[in-house]
Amino acid sequence: MAITEDRPLALEAGTITKVAERPLGALTRPQSDVGWASWFTTVDHKKIGIMYGVGSLFFFLFGGVEALMIRIQLAAPNGQFLSESLYNQVFTMHGVTMVFLVIMPMAAAFANYLLPLQVGARDVAFPRLNAFSFWCWLAGAIFLNTSWFLGGAPDGGWFAYAPNTSVTFAPGNGMDFYAIGLQIVGIASLVSAINLIVTVLNMRAPGMSLLKMPVLTWMLLVTQFLLLFAVPVITIALFLLTFDRSFGANFFNVSEGGSPLLWQHLFWIFGHPEVYILILPAFGIISEVIPTFSRKPIFGYPFMVGSGIAIGFMGWGVWAHHMFASGLGEISVAAFSLSTMFIAVPTGVKILNWLATMWGGRLRFTTPMLFACGVIAMFTIGGLSGVTHAVAPSDTQQTDTYYIVAHFHYVIFGGSLLGMFSGFYFWWPKVFGHKLSEKWGKINFWLMLIGFNMTFGPMHVLGLQGMARRHHSYAKEDGFGFWNGIVSAGAFVIALGTLAFLINVWLSARNAKRNPVEVGPDPWDARSLEWSTASPTPVHNFDVEPIVEFQDDWWHRKWGKNDEGKVVRKAYPEDIAQDGSATDVHLPSPSYWPLVLSLSLPMIGYSIIFTFWLLIPAGALFLAGFLGWALEPADDPEAAHGHDDHGHDNDHDADATADAEVEGASNV
């Protein structure tokens, strides 16, 4: 084969830099990056990504159990499993958990692990802030769930419409936990969004222009921008709610002229971009999976990127379609109907592009590919029922019925969650060094897909028959019994599918331990940069910063066109990938303070709800965390790492830029 190649294909391996002895002192940073204790102080984006993944899966089980409780209650007419009050708490916490404690952190897991790798960086821009984001999210998540034991969980629905959330109608502490818990989780999202935006914009490997970034990187970047602008809006809404409930303000006090509609507007101005925050990461994931297993580049890359950006923009102009039943006025309803129909266009572009990517490809139906196909099919159904909501008269009929419940589960479960599972199977070998079992993977996929359709398909029918959501029980005469029985049975099939996933994780790990098989850097013949380094990813990511020439640069190192224009192999991944052998690459030091600082936030929450005396220890902890953070050497002052030591600029966590030095500059 005659391929002219003007660059060395193999990536250069290990350069060694020396790290000097560390000075002693109270504020010396912890050093160890092995052992269980290191997880509490780590600032490594990969470990943080794994912790996000584990945390979100844990809460997925939690939210799943809540879902099963709802389904047991509704399986037959006149259910007695849950009391009315407990039922309200369970469905509220199911929604809050699945949105804020499962899908968002699961996307954060992929973003944390993959973004730096996909742009060819050694870590995120602000590693300590990254650790803070995770601990802050976990603190908020645990804080929210402690409400179960401290006087009852939130019971106002996940969108918490005023004035149901006022002290009059929700006298317990549940809604306080909601308002403050989501506030803490929101801080985590905002900090992480800023961090990742700076990482993607500023830390790309040489040559990786914006339009050479993988589609996943693009979709995650759009997601972070949505978070950046959406989180402050709900921050204000939650502040207003807290002020009302704890400090006697009148924002949602109708008798004083307060406006419940203001809550709806603020919530959905956040809430609709939030929908895209949930789905775009999954879109990105399957945009990596489908080209890999179709052995074709993504069809219409600029359109994929452009439609993602378009969704991000238009997502801000459709929020009021959640409020058609609230009497907005004809012009508003017409305008939001139109914009809602328009947003289906870029979404449709994506679906057609995935199909076109598969068209004529040499398809391999591995588990990640199956999940990705599941996303396309299920999300299309959810997208179509979404378009029916754009038709205001129809939407008015459907509001608060199970039709809505069916719709958003088709997009969030059928789109986001299946997409995340596709990602789990796809990147598992990169993260843990062994593949998940294909056999169990297929069992997992088919159980989930069938269970999913059994659960949420019939809900369309129930909704059109008039069954209202959030009702504690229904009478036999309503005639909802049959389909509800199917729905509840389906929920347990989903639970079995989840169990299959857990069994798969356990069995595959055990297998890998007993007879280790080398998966190699690139087991799927994939396309983006993370596959050009060893599996599992070495702590320093890349021995040498990769130099990028093409979109899908890693694929172009392996494959090329010969004289007849036929695609032929140029090299094997094992021969050209970095082996991860570099030692002593200077990396940001671990730190205690992100954990300390984030622990103070739930304490401040408890002090607002229970007693202001708690503010004293909470404030002390906050100050300790803040000062410790500011005063510890942002980097090891003795470490020899060249010219650009922003290390002592303690207001801002600048570690990683300086550290990701361009060791491989010579081969430009």
Place this chain on the structure above:
Amino acid sequence: MSEATMADSTMPDSKLPDSKLPDSKLPEATAAEAAEIVTAHNADQGGHGTTTGISNNKLMMWAFLGSECLLFGALISTYLLYKERFTGFAEGLAPFDEDGRNIGPRFGGENGEGVFDIPFTSVSSFILLGSSLTMVLALSAIRRGEYRSFRIWTLTTAALGSVFIAGQIYEFTEFVEKGLGFSTNIFGSAFFTLTGFHGVHVTIGIVMLLATYIMHKQGRLNSDKAETVEIVGLYWHFVDVVWILIFTIVYLFPQ
């Protein structure tokens, strides 16, 4: 594009073009200071080695300020909505007199006078706006390595901010005494929330200014780290600009 990026990120320091050096400063500088200016210049560029050429810290501040726009946007919308909805206006408690001048809601007060004291708030607004000028002077001083004037201007900026906050505390106390409290009605809730959030932002800015001052005193912040001052300045100017909006909307707008 890609070549430029590559060249940019791999260029060693010594090769940075020094054509941008502030020539006018060279004559009065000693050799040591001149060396300092060179390093200052290099570091002050921030971000060499980053893809965009903007340093990570500065980009972070810009992103954060973008987010803050939505935060204050939501607060100002809430205030505008509740000012409209406040029915007390119709009962003669309007904040505007017959000529459309804003006199604040008339609570308490023996003669039913409004709570807003426009001249007083105007003065404190101008004090806050003036602090943007001193902030610029502080940045320019540290860039040139004139540390004495940097210290003076930083402390002046913090002092002006503190005077503004003191004025706000005084104003709030007055309002409460005249009968407009946080929980009195929706106008009170919206007013105190909006201006209070801004006050907290100014306070955080003062803390940041004092932190730069202390860091400088400890020798950790010199002209080679002038960008830190620039970033604090970005925040400070943003908070000032937001106050122009709030002052106009809350105190000056006729209905």
